[in-house]
Amino acid sequence: MTALQIHQFPCLGDNYGYLVHDPDSGLTATIDSPDPGAIRHALDGHGWKLDYILNTHHHEDHAGGNLALKASTGCTIVGARADAERIPGIDIFVSEGDSFTLGKHTARIIETPGHTRAHICYLFEADRVAFVGDTLFSMGCGRLFEGTPAQMWTSLQKVMQLPDETKIFCAHEYTQSNGRFALTMEPDNPALLARMREVAALRAAGQPTVPSTLGTEKATNPFLRPASTELRATLGLAAATDTEVFAETRKRKDQF
Numbered sequence: 001m002t003a004l005q006i007h008q009f010p011c012l013g014d015n016y017g018y019l020v021h022d023p024d025s026g027l028t029a030t031i032d033s034p035d036p037g038a039i040r041h042a043l044d045g046h047g048w049k050l051d052y053i054l055n056t057h058h059h060e061d062h063a064g065g066n067l068a069l070k071a072s073t074g075c076t077i078v079g080a081r082a083d084a085e086r087i088p089g090i091d092i093f094v095s096e097g098d099s100f101t102l103g104k105h106t107a108r109i110i111e112t113p114g115h116t117r118a119h120i121c122y123l124f125e126a127d128r129v130a131f132v133g134d135t136l137f138s139m140g141c142g143r144l145f146e147g148t149p150a151q152m153w154t155s156l157q158k159v160m161q162l163p164d165e166t167k168i169f170c171a172h173e174y175t176q177s178n179g180r181f182a183l184t185m186e187p188d189n190p191a192l193l194a195r196m197r198e199v200a201a202l203r204a205a206g207q208p209t210v211p212s213t214l215g216t217e218k219a220t221n222p223f224l225r226p227a228s229t230e231l232r233a234t235l236g237l238a239a240a241t242d243t244e245v246f247a248e249t250r251k252r253k254d255q256f
């Protein structure tokens with residue numbers, strides 16, 4: 001089985017588009033449909049034909065290009081069964097534990113409510129690749145538009161079960177501003193300080209900071225670190241539950 005090819009490109013203001021291509025079968029999927037023009041340009045550049053849109057959630061910068069791409073390519077649209085009425089053009093309905101296969105590459109679907117009530121992630125586990133949409137960002141997580149802190153913390157814990165080397169492909173380049181907030185939570189975290197130096201160098205060179213790895217996120221992302229003594233001291237929540245610490249961290253970020 002040949003490795004998946006992943007083509008990453010910036011689009012809209014600060015989104016990332018992703019084409020996922022299986023060389024053996026010739027099949028290609030786009031993760032979400034942020035910008036149909038940019039996606040078609042990327043497809044043409046590789047000589048690939050679009051077979052699938054894999055939607056993570058219904059927001060305009062994720063599913064807004066569904067119908068235009070379906071009309072021009074005849075692709076099949078995969079999305080959350082629980083959000084079928086909000087995913088334009090949906091053809092295949094998936095739920096927790098379902099699989100989607102691109103050739104011989106299998107993505108496990110996990111439901112990660114919080115940012116929206118029916119957000120899903122696509123985990124290509126054998127490939128050590130996770131497309132997490134707006135659930136997990138590098139050093140951040142999605143805002144809680146439709147879910148509770150407890151739901152989001154449960155969702156993030158599902159992603160945290162993956163191996164540390166798993167590449168985390170999120171949908172936005174928010175890393176540097178997320179990191180500035182993270183430093184207010186854990187100013188003495190050596191992994192965070194090192195990551196911020198790396199991120200500054202990447203951005204200065206015009207390079208993406210995405211993907212990161214799950215191991216890096218566990219070491220630097222305050223939303224994955226409610227057990228951190230330093231984070232708890234910052235929040236004055238030494239004896240609180242992880243969910244309470246997560247909720248307070250999210251609240252502080254909303255006000256940052």
Ligand SMILES: [Zn+2]
Binds near residue numbers: 115
């Ligand atoms: Zn969103």
